[in-house]
Amino acid sequence: MSKKKAKALLSIIIALIVVLCVMTFAKFEIPGIKNGVYNYNSILGALELDADLEESAAYTLKLKDDISSEDEEVEVESILKVLESRIIGLGYDNYAISTLKNSTTDNYDIRIELPNKQSTASDITAIIAYGEMEVTDADGNVILTGNGAIKNVKVESYEAYDQMNNKVLAYACIVEFTEEAFEEIKAVLPTTVNIKVGETSLFSQELNVEDFLQRTISISNYGTDKSAAERAALQLKTGGIPYEYEIEKGEVISPLMGENAGLISLLILAGLVLIAIILFAVKYKGFALSSLISVLAFMLIELIILVLIPALKISFASILGFIVATIFVLSGLFTQAQKTLAEFDSGKTFKAALKSAYKKGGLLFVDVSVILAILSLAVFFIANGAIRSFAITFGVGTVVALFVVAVFSKWIIKLFYHSVSKKEAFFKLNREDAE
DSSP: OHHHHHHHHHHHHHHHHHHHHHHHHEEEEEEEETTTTEEEETTTSEEEEEETTTOOEEEEEEEESOTTTTHHHHHHHHHHHHHHHHHHHHHHSOOOEEEEETTTSSSEEEEEEEEETTTTHHHHHHTOOSSSSEOTTTTTTEEEEGGGGGEEEEEEEEEEEEOOOEEEEEEEEEEEEOOHHHHHHHHHHHHHEEEEETTEEEEEEOOGGGGGGGEEEEEETTTOOOHHHHHHHHHHHOOEEEEEEEEEEEEOOOTOTTTTTTHHHHHHHHHEEEEEEEHHHHHTHHHHEEEEEHHHHHHHHHEEEEEETTEEOOOHHHHHHHHHHHHHHHHHHHHHHHHHHHHHHOOOOHHHHHHHHHHHHHHHHHHHHHHEEEHHHHHHHHHOHHHHHHHHHHHHHHHHHHHHHIIIIHHHHHHHHHHOOOOOHTTSSOSSSSO
């Protein structure tokens, strides 16, 4: 490769990394896009934070009706299980449920803490919904009750048009009834079919037998509000809890790890990487520069992959997994530089030393990376909460590290080798015959 071509490629890579670094943190506007202005919300801004890094909403629930003393403990435990299943069903991974004995009523109040997002207030209403699911006809006669009549409920997207005639994604609940429920509803058609859970009406539409031959009803009055469709699906699947609770108070709680814990953690990581690179430079000189480019590439690639993972929430455990994966990359880069110099000291040319070092060390790094990735995948399927969050970012990190350490870093070293004039001084080689 010619010196001119190597410098050009190296310049393009460095420029791309600088642009991505800016995009990681910066928020800015691009004129001329989307009716004049497009707001760019940074790579980090696209990541959804979990409750330990973002403020949460806490709700205290109080019974409207008393629970009898003999059933109190059993019923409260069963209600907690139902509430937990609903919270998980709405996609909340980080939450807390606790009970507190009310000295006035001698009943248990329930406290629920959830990440404070736009849909949380509406979600909590669906989570504590009271009453049975009922299907009635036009005259209010009950056709069937209970969630056992429903075989499956799923939320599906479809293309629609807004008031400005722009194409948008809208959402509907597709309700599939059991064979027995299908026969009961079909027997009273044609009529207006109403579906409600407790006092909440979810569906009202006139149906003919021909409309119901697939045993499904499409509830499509949620527009582009996916969260509303998911809440309705949850209520149709689970019905209402047997006791009616009301929200006594709601409050916003600061993040458990502090207001800027995520950003502070990343800045600490950046500081550690910088210290490692400086120490690296003292011993291995030019290898430190190629390693800095490689580790920055690793961090940016992993962040972009994390943004692309649907419904991923970043917790402190996720950041810890990212940090450990970065340390894993740094150790791999350090080892490869050490092995390259050892091969060169044995009498090989620099190119032969680099090839040999990456062949020997690369195989070991591949084995370790694959083992760690498989372990992370196993932990993802068997663990919950913080451990699972750690497994996601660390597992993705090991896969990205495999590419960066075994392939990308070698390519960058070669580009530097062809770009610089004083190769021996740049790479701190102890012989003048690097060629």
